[in-house]
Every structure is written in C-alpha cells, then in structure tokens.
Amino acid sequence: MEQKHFFKVIRKKILLSMILVPVIPFILILGIGYYYFVTSLEINTIASMKRISADHREIIESFLTERRSDLEFIAGSYTFQELSRPKALAEVFNRLQGKSDTFTDLGIFNDAGLHVAYHGPYRLTGKIYKDTQWFQEVMKHGYYISDVFLGYRKVPHFVIAVAHEEKGNKWVIRSTIDTFRFNNLVRKVHIGKTGEAYLLNAEGMLQTERHSGGNLMDKPLDGIQYPESHRSTKSFIDKGVNGVKYLYATTWMKDKKWLLVIRQEKADAFEALTSAAYLIILIAVIGGSVIISVAFYLTNGIVKRMTQMDEEKDQLGQQLIRASRLAEIGEMATGFAHEINNPLQIMKSEQSLIEIFLSELKGNGQLSQSETLVELEDSLNQIGLQINRCAKITQAILKFGRQSDPVAVDVDFKQFIPEVTAMVAKKASVNGISLKENISEDTPLIHVDPGQLQQVFLNLFNNAIDAIIERHGSSGGELVVESGPKENGKVEITVKDNGQGISPENLKKIFSPFFTTKPVGKGTGLGLSVCYGIVESMGGVMDVSSEKGVGTTFTITLPAAISAGL
Ligand code: ADP
Numbered sequence: 001m002e003q004k005h006f007f008k009v010i011r012k013k014i015l016l017s018m019i020l021v022p023v024i025p026f027i028l029i030l031g032i033g034y035y036y037f038v039t040s041l042e043i044n045t046i047a048s049m050k051r052i053s054a055d056h057r058e059i060i061e062s063f064l065t066e067r068r069s070d071l072e073f074i075a076g077s078y079t080f081q082e083l084s085r086p087k088a089l090a091e092v093f094n095r096l097q098g099k100s101d102t103f104t105d106l107g108i109f110n111d112a113g114l115h116v117a118y119h120g121p122y123r124l125t126g127k128i129y130k131d132t133q134w135f136q137e138v139m140k141h142g143y144y145i146s147d148v149f150l151g152y153r154k155v156p157h158f159v160i161a162v163a164h165e166e167k168g169n170k171w172v173i174r175s176t177i178d179t180f181r182f183n184n185l186v187r188k189v190h191i192g193k194t195g196e197a198y199l200l201n202a203e204g205m206l207q208t209e210r211h212s213g214g215n216l217m218d219k220p221l222d223g224i225q226y227p228e229s230h231r232s233t234k235s236f237i238d239k240g241v242n243g244v245k246y247l248y249a250t251t252w253m254k255d256k257k258w259l260l261v262i263r264q265e266k267a268d269a270f271e272a273l274t275s276a277a278y279l280i281i282l283i284a285v286i287g288g289s290v291i292i293s294v295a296f297y298l299t300n301g302i303v304k305r306m307t308q309m310d311e312e313k314d315q316l317g318q319q320l321i322r323a324s325r326l327a328e329i330g331e332m333a334t335g336f337a338h339e340i341n342n343p344l345q346i347m348k349s350e351q352s353l354i355e356i357f358l359s360e361l362k363g364n365g366q367l368s369q370s371e372t373l374v375e376l377e378d379s380l381n382q383i384g385l386q387i388n389r390c391a392k393i394t395q396a397i398l399k400f401g402r403q404s405d406p407v408a409v410d411v412d413f414k415q416f417i418p419e420v421t422a423m424v425a426k427k428a429s430v431n432g433i434s435l436k437e438n439i440s441e442d443t444p445l446i447h448v449d450p451g452q453l454q455q456v457f458l459n460l461f462n463n464a465i466d467a468i469i470e471r472h473g474s475s476g477g478e479l480v481v482e483s484g485p486k487e488n489g490k491v492e493i494t495v496k497d498n499g500q501g502i503s504p505e506n507l508k509k510i511f512s513p514f515f516t517t518k519p520v521g522k523g524t525g526l527g528l529s530v531c532y533g534i535v536e537s538m539g540g541v542m543d544v545s546s547e548k549g550v551g552t553t554f555t556i557t558l559p560a561a562i563s564a565g566l
Contacts, residue, residue, distance in 0.1 A: 433477030467499025
C-alpha cells in the first residue's frame with residue numbers, strides 16, 4: 001500500500017518534470033517569437049499606412065495646385081474685359097473642361113465683389129460677394145480654396161478662386177470643383193478590405209464623403225488626433241463611434257486647413273496577426289499534446305520498469321531467504337551424518353562380533369546346520385550390507401558438507417562418479433529412470449576438491465531427474481554420464497538426459513543466479529550459477545545444449561591432473 005503510494009508520488013514527480021522541462025522553453029520561444037512578430041508587423045503596418053497617407057496627400061495637393069494653375073493661366077491669358085462677356089467665358093470654360101473636366105462652373109468678379117459674368121448651371125450673375133469670407137481672402141492673398149459650403153445654391157461645394165491685377169485693378173476668377181470627382185479622387189485608396197480616406201476641415205467637418213458612412217459637411221464624432229506640424233503624419237489606434245477599432249494615419253493639407261484621414265479597421269490591418277495567433281495556438285496545442293503524450297508514455301514506462309524491478313528485488317529477497325535456509329539444512333544434515341556415524345560404527349562392530357560368535361558356535365558344533373541358521377546368516381549379512389550403505393551415505397553427506405576449505409586431491413572418475421550416482425540412485429529408480437555410466441578407462445585423473453565436484457554433479461543429476469519427471473512421469477527416463485580424455489590435456493564429462501529440455505530463451509539465462517522455472521519453494525535458481533563458478537575456479541568450462549521436448553546435455557571440460565602424466 002505504502003509502496004503503491006510511493007510509486008504514485010514518483011510518477012507524479014517524473015510526469016510533472018517531464019512536462020514542465022520542455023513546456024516552459026517551448027512556451028517561452030513561442031511567446032518571444034509571437035512578440036517579435038507582432039511588434040514588427042505593427043511597425044510595418046503603421047509605416048505603410050503613413051506612407052500611403054503621405055503619398056495620397058501629394059496626389060490631392062497636386063490636383064488642387066493644378067486647378068489653381070488652370071485658373072491662373074486663364075487670368076493671365078485673357079483680360080477682365082474679355083472674360084466679362086458670357087460668350088467668351090463659356091468658350092474659355094469649354095476649353096478648360098477639355099483639359100480637365102473637374103470644373104462645374106466659372107465666374108468673374110470685379111474688385112467690388114460683383115459677379116460680373118458666370119458660366120454654369122446656376123443663376124449667379126449680379127450677386128454681390130464683397131462681404132463674403134472667400135472674396136475677402138482672395139483679394140488679400142491672391143488665392144483661395146474654400147471649405148465645402150452650401151452658398152447661394154444650397155448644395156455642398158467648394159471653390160478655388162484666384163485674383164489677378166490688371167492695370168492697377170484687381171479682379172477675381174473663381175471656379176467650383178466637381179465634388180463628385182474630387183470625392184472619387186480622395187476616396188481612391190486601396191488598403192485591405194476596409195481601408196478608406198477622407199478629408200476633414202479644421203472644424204472636423206467632412207469635406208468628402210466617407211465609405212463607412214458620413215455625408216459631406218457631417219461632423220463625425222470619432223476621436224481624431226492631429227499631427228503637430230504641417231507635413232508630419234500622425235498614426236494611432238482608436239475606437240470609432242461605431243464601436244469598431246481603427247488604425248488611423250492623419251496628415252495636414254492646405255496650410256493646416258484640411259486634414260487627410262486614412263483609416264482601416266484594426267482587425268483588417270492586423271489580419272496577419274490573427275492568423276499568426278491561430279497558428280501559434282495550433283502549434284502550442286499540437287506541441288503541447290506531443291510533449292504531454294511523450295511524457296505520459298515515458299513516465300508510464302519508467303514507473304512500470306521501477307515496479308518490475310521492485311517486484312524482482314522482493315523475489316530475490318525471498319529466494320535469498322530460501323537459499324540460506326537450505327544452507328542451514330545442509331549444515332544440519334552434516335551434523336546428523338556425523339552423529340549417526342558413531343552408532344553405525346558400533347552397530348558394525350556388534351554385527352561383526354555376532355558373525356564371529358555365530359561361526360564359533362557353528363565350529364563347536366553347538367549350532368547344527370538348519371534352515372533357520374541359513375536365514376539368520378542371511379539377515380546378518382543384510383544388516384552388514386545396510387550398515388555399510390548407511391555409512392557410505394553419511395560419508396557422502398559429510399564430504400558434501402565439508403566445503404569451507406577446498407582441498408584439491410587427485411580424483412579418479414572411475415571411483416568418483418559411482419559414488420555420486422549412488423546418492424541419487426534411489427531417487428532415479430523410484431522414478432523409473434535408467435542411470436548409465438560410461439566412464440572410459442583412459443579418463444585421466446583430475447586435481448580438484450572432491451566435495452565441490454560432488455556438489456556440481458549432484459546438482460546436474462538432480463536437475464536432470466526433475467526435468468525427466470516433468471516429461472516422462474515415472475517411466476522412460478534416461479540419464480547418462482560419460483567421461484573421457486580430450487585433446488590438450490583435458491577431461492570431458494557429459495551429463496545427458498532425455499527430460500523436457502530448455503527453450504532457447506531460457507537457455508540464455510540458466511547460469512544466471514536466481515533464475516528458476518521451478519515452483520516457489522522448490523527451486524532457488526542458485527544451483528547452476530554456483531556450479532558454473534565452481535567449474536571456472538577449477539580452471540574448467542561448463543557448457544549446455546538443449547532441445548525443448550528432447551533433452552539436455554551439460555558438458556564440463558576440466559584440466560587433467562599433472563600427476564596423470566599428460
Ligand atoms: P533450480 O534447480 O533451483 O531451478 P538451477 O540453477 O539449478 O536452479 O537451474 C535453473 C533452471 O535451469 C531450472 O529451473 C530449469 O528450468 C533449468 N534446468 C537446469 N537443468 C535442466 C535440465 N537438465 N533440463 C531442463 N531444464 C533444466
């Protein structure tokens with residue numbers, strides 16, 4: 001339970017760091033990228049707006065200058081007298097229209113403000129303009145462009161007037177500009193979908209119509225900001241009265257009398273910004289999901305591996321406990337064998353004594369040969385045999401237990417192998433296993449600790465018997481031990497069984513400590529790893545070949561003893 005909680009906490013921590021470590025720089029990079037993109041886009045958009053506004057001002061100003069030049073040219077080319085004749089004036093007007101059809105009328109005024117001649121759609125001849133502002137201005141400065149006004153004709157229009165001096169007398173030529181054409185000229189800007197241009201006079205009244213709504217002489221209530229100097233351009237963002245945000249560029253014209261306003265809806269001007277924002281959100285979502293999925297995947301993998309390792313550690317602990325218990329049992333068995341040896345010796349001598357007495361009694365003729373006597377002698381022999389057998393077993397156990405100080409002696413396989421097989425003979429016969437020994441006569445001696453060698457073979461035999469029982473049950477098993485000389489002064493011993501065999505996958509692991517396929521409580525997985533170590537320490541090599549369902553062969557190659565004369 002505690003362990004579970006521990007892994008939960010670990011999982012949380014790993015997950016969090018795996019997400020945060022890449023996500024923080026990822027977000028930072030996105031954020032910084034977006035910031036620089038926004039800044040540069042804003043700077044560029046505003047700069048281009050200002051440039052358009054300046055260019056447009058040049059166009060409008062040059063249009064007005066050209067119209068003024070037209071009038072100045074007429075005033076210089078004709079006398080007051082000539083132009084005062086309506087016919088002549090009409091002729092001049094027509095010629096003027098041929099050059100530029102932006103004039104709607106033409107009028108001549110004397111220095112007293114009297115409209116002496118007029119050509120156009122209204123009846124204005126004879127009217128006195130002496131007190132009007134435009135007349136006073138033109139007389140004073142020689143040139144005048146009005147704001148849009150209603151005038152006598154009650155239609156919004158604006159005029160350009162030029163004064164000319166002739167023989168000491170001033171007279172004025174005035175023309176009305178076609179508001180429709182002028183409107184078109186001013187409004188002709190192409191900026192995005194919502195870009196528009198319009199003119200305001202100093203009082204904020206519209207001098208041209210406005211795309212987004214607004215008639216001539218209306219006074220829009222949008223918060224307009226004005227540039228400081230004549231030729232400078234001001235740009236700003238403001239919410240229009242319609243609630244929409246606009247990006248503005250304003251510039252003065254006509255000696256600060258008119259203001260050219262160019263504006264575009266902010267969303268339209270910064271459309272790329274919206275696309276960039278969506279793109280960044282998309283990248284953030286995709287990138288974030290990838291980071292989170294990878295973090296989950298890796299964390300789950302790590303935690304799974306950790307849990308596995310923890311379980312393996314627990315298993316190893318259990319196996320270690322079992323192995324140490326087995327070691328203790330081994331020690332106890334050695335003790336028992338030692339204890340049993342003494343009574344066995346006494347029984348042996350007592351049995352020998354009885355044998356002596358019996359033969360004495362027979363010799364004296366005190367015991368006549370009878371069936372009972374034969375049976376008695378048989379029993380006595382049997383007791384002797386069994387005592388010897390027990391003695392052999394206890395000797396073997398004692399030899400097995402004497403492991404602490406390996407003492408190498410010359411070992412002859414012809415004797416040694418039968419001793420070890422004797423220890424498993426019973427187990428083998430009970431399970432119907434035939435035990436064969438092919439120890440060739442020329443098998444050289446080897447110089448090793450017999451106790452350790454015994455441990456190796458006992459383990460191999462026991463494993464083989466287990467594998468045979470697994471496959472055959474209690475009949476049909478075969479266990480063969482063979483030995484013989486090998487080249488280069490080596491001895492080869494093989495232990496071959498026809499048991500269940502080992503799968504290729506397990507074959508790679510069988511020499512690893514704690515690897516076992518046996519049920520809990522039966523195998524420790526230490527046997528082969530210890531055998532491997534023992535054979536290696538003897539200067540030998542241990543190998544295995546196996547086929548699943550056919551059998552297994554362990555091969556041990558050991559150096560022959562020097563005394564073997566090789
Ligand atoms: P243990 O016998 O305690 O399992 P070992 O190290 O002696 O440990 O053996 C490891 C494993 O190798 C066994 O569990 C078994 O699966 C396999 N093995 C060893 N010898 C044989 C054999 N002769 N036939 C089939 N499998 C074997």
